Amino acid sequence: MTDLTELLKQLISAPGLSGYETPVKELLHTAWSPLADELHVSQVGSLHGLKRGTASEPRPAILLAAHMDAIGLMVSEIVDGFLRLSEIGGLDPRVLPGQLVIVHGRKDLTGVILQPADRLLPARLQGNPPPLEYLLVDVGLPPREVERLVRPGDLISFAQKPIEMGAEYIAGHSLDNRASVVAVTHCLELLQERPHAWDVWAVASAQEEETMAGAYTSAFAIHPELAVAIDVTFAKGPGANDYRTFTLGKGPTLGWGPNIHPLLHRQFKDLAEKLEFTHLLEPLPRHSGTDAYALQVTAEGIPTMVVSIPLRYMHTPVEMVTMQDIRRAGRLLAEFIVQLKPDHMAQFTWKD
Amino acid sequence: MPPRKKAEINPKQQSMWIRSKQLSLLERLCNACAVSGDEGEVRKIVMEEIEPLADELRVDALGNVLAIRQGRGRAPRLRVMLAAHMDEVGLMVVNDEGEGIYRCEAVGRLDIRQLPGKPVLVGKERIPGIIGAKPIHLTTASERKNAIPLDALRVDTSPSGKKVQVGDRAAFATPFTRLGPSVLAKALDDRLGVTGLIELFKNPPQNIDLLAAFTVQEEVGVRGARVAAYALEPDIGIALDCTPAYDLPIWDGEENAVYNTRLGGGPAIYVADSSTLSDPRLFRHFIDTAEALGLPYQIRQAGGGGTDAGAIHRQRAGIPSLSISVPGRNLHSAASIARVLDWENTLQLVHAGLSRLSPNLLKQDR
Numbered sequence: 001m002t003d004l005t006e007l008l009k010q011l012i013s014a015p016g017l018s019g020y021e022t023p024v025k026e027l028l029h030t031a032w033s034p035l036a037d038e039l040h041v042s043q044v045g046s047l048h049g050l051k052r053g054t055a056s057e058p059r060p061a062i063l064l065a066a067h068m069d070a071i072g073l074m075v076s077e078i079v080d081g082f083l084r085l086s087e088i089g090g091l092d093p094r095v096l097p098g099q100l101v102i103v104h105g106r107k108d109l110t111g112v113i114l115q116p117a118d119r120l121l122p123a124r125l126q127g128n129p130p131p132l133e134y135l136l137v138d139v140g141l142p143p144r145e146v147e148r149l150v151r152p153g154d155l156i157s158f159a160q161k162p163i164e165m166g167a168e169y170i171a172g173h174s175l176d177n178r179a180s181v182v183a184v185t186h187c188l189e190l191l192q193e194r195p196h197a198w199d200v201w202a203v204a205s206a207q208e209e210e211t212m213a214g215a216y217t218s219a220f221a222i223h224p225e226l227a228v229a230i231d232v233t234f235a236k237g238p239g240a241n242d243y244r245t246f247t248l249g250k251g252p253t254l255g256w257g258p259n260i261h262p263l264l265h266r267q268f269k270d271l272a273e274k275l276e277f278t279h280l281l282e283p284l285p286r287h288s289g290t291d292a293y294a295l296q297v298t299a300e301g302i303p304t305m306v307v308s309i310p311l312r313y314m315h316t317p318v319e320m321v322t323m324q325d326i327r328r329a330g331r332l333l334a335e336f337i338v339q340l341k342p343d344h345m346a347q348f349t350w351k352d
Numbered sequence: 353m354p355p356r357k358k359a360e361i362n363p364k365q366q367s368m369w370i371r372s373k374q375l376s377l378l379e380r381l382c383n384a385c386a387v388s389g390d391e392g393e394v395r396k397i398v399m400e401e402i403e404p405l406a407d408e409l410r411v412d413a414l415g416n417v418l419a420i421r422q423g424r425g426r427a428p429r430l431r432v433m434l435a436a437h438m439d440e441v442g443l444m445v446v447n448d449e450g451e452g453i454y455r456c457e458a459v460g461r462l463d464i465r466q467l468p469g470k471p472v473l474v475g476k477e478r479i480p481g482i483i484g485a486k487p488i489h490l491t492t493a494s495e496r497k498n499a500i501p502l503d504a505l506r507v508d509t510s511p512s513g514k515k516v517q518v519g520d521r522a523a524f525a526t527p528f529t530r531l532g533p534s535v536l537a538k539a540l541d542d543r544l545g546v547t548g549l550i551e552l553f554k555n556p557p558q559n560i561d562l563l564a565a566f567t568v569q570e571e572v573g574v575r576g577a578r579v580a581a582y583a584l585e586p587d588i589g590i591a592l593d594c595t596p597a598y599d600l601p602i603w604d605g606e607e608n609a610v611y612n613t614r615l616g617g618g619p620a621i622y623v624a625d626s627s628t629l630s631d632p633r634l635f636r637h638f639i640d641t642a643e644a645l646g647l648p649y650q651i652r653q654a655g656g657g658g659t660d661a662g663a664i665h666r667q668r669a670g671i672p673s674l675s676i677s678v679p680g681r682n683l684h685s686a687a688s689i690a691r692v693l694d695w696e697n698t699l700q701l702v703h704a705g706l707s708r709l710s711p712n713l714l715k716q717d718r
Binding site: 079080082090091092093094095096097098099100109110111112114115116117119120121122127128129133134136138139140141142145160163164165166167168169171234237238239240242244248249289312313314315316317318319320322 | 452453463465466468469470471480481482483484485486487488489490491496497498499500504505506508509510511512513514526529531532533534535536596598600601602603604608610616681682685686687689
């Protein structure tokens, strides 16, 4: 069995910003090789792993999508050896000052994000958090060296190393959504010993944080009968305690709303209850904010589900999850797949 | 990495070098945690390093390390106090809210805008914690225009983390890193000074009695230096510190005329900060020394900030004092940057200036 904690630590130590997922994809390729019958990479950079089912052809297929891309930054301009920034994905600039980063130039350079002293900022910003365009990265090198090694368009990822906190808890960057990638890996692992009728397509999707290009295109190429997006959701914690937040260690959550097929939701819920799994209902009244948004409307439409892992401090370099939620999400997916019969889709009719 | 460009200093006159040994000591000292009032980790390293060399050594009531190294030159020798503060800015845990969540207060002048999203180490056991921030998805655009107040931030050691006690200190967890000609670390203010003072103590000018004060509580009101200067009763006081370099480009392309100091500009000699008007004789003496040796130096722009000199110069009947600092970017935050060559040149200037000191200097009119 894979050491899931080690795999997660590896995955969150690798860059893989939206549109540039190769470094994390290579690690995942290695991890999935022994678990999948076939591995493919799509034209937009998603990794597809097929685990064949036992039913006779044409076999139905379920797609499990966990996006592997991460938020980060990009060099927009070089001024006197300092780098100006633009963002990839949604970042609150208030978490950036003093943050360690890796600038992926002609070689990788460690640097720190500087918040200019108030005396260097326009009066209205003094004492306030400067917007992204006022922040600069310093890589500690003389300007001519920076000019030689860095260009606008170079990627910048967070340098924060994984932190193990007590038993089970991990903090670091890109846990959104590498935590879910590990859950899918765990599911594939469990399926090695459990016969399943359906084909299972594990997809580490690309570009979720920007355009969901990965989910749209992988769902089209694979054309599954059912699709599940596995993502992270807000955990309760400092500053986050309303209905949109869920207790760490009590996950996964089961999404419910227009983005989710009601029957598929009920099947997950019934199964979780039958297995005496803790699970939480996550109301998603509009856009689920996950790959499910794309999966659901691919081709002629796909019944779609969202399973989420609670995570604290989302989109900061110190996100936090518990391995317990990751393992439980992986197991729930595996149990769901194992009980799928070849004619399962016959139940999917609207009885209004 | 470009070749390190040496100043025109005659190598025979150079007595202070920064090599891997000095950098390893700096690394150990930067990675040690010593939030004001809890300087033990740094004090331990300082004691180890200087104990074998000190003619007199004591730790006073506040925790300052006071070490004397007698000169061998002709008496009467000047008694020169060199002060470098061991403490750093950080946090203190003030309330246990359960489930690994702790409220903290700032110790020292911390810009709270530097706190969200940072890992910290809490207490003597260095328990890992993080200071998170509300997910951007749950914030409003108007909320993001304001800094996250300290009372909305928490240190989180996770629900299964080791128990932290109210009263424990939390320091930034940034590991020391070399970046080409620079170093990146927490607490360069003032581990550059502490490490430098240890090096000067190992290689002291012979014409003076060197009174080394590794001080506590500089960041919370220059408390240690005050009693250290009283106890040591020096003829001259010199603070070795680290001062901000605000040498960044300005957003609208205007010339930056308020840079304080610049990285790569050499040691920053103080003329005046908000707590000290430097002794003009010492100020001139060190500038003359730099000029004579061809050492780079810069005059720190007047105003703002303060060093141990602020307490030393007003002690007893008055002690002529000066501060000399290594310039550093992003001080009082999780990660600061300084140039190794600036540090070396600072130690070289201090050593050379002290070596050229004569008791006559203090007989001159200010």
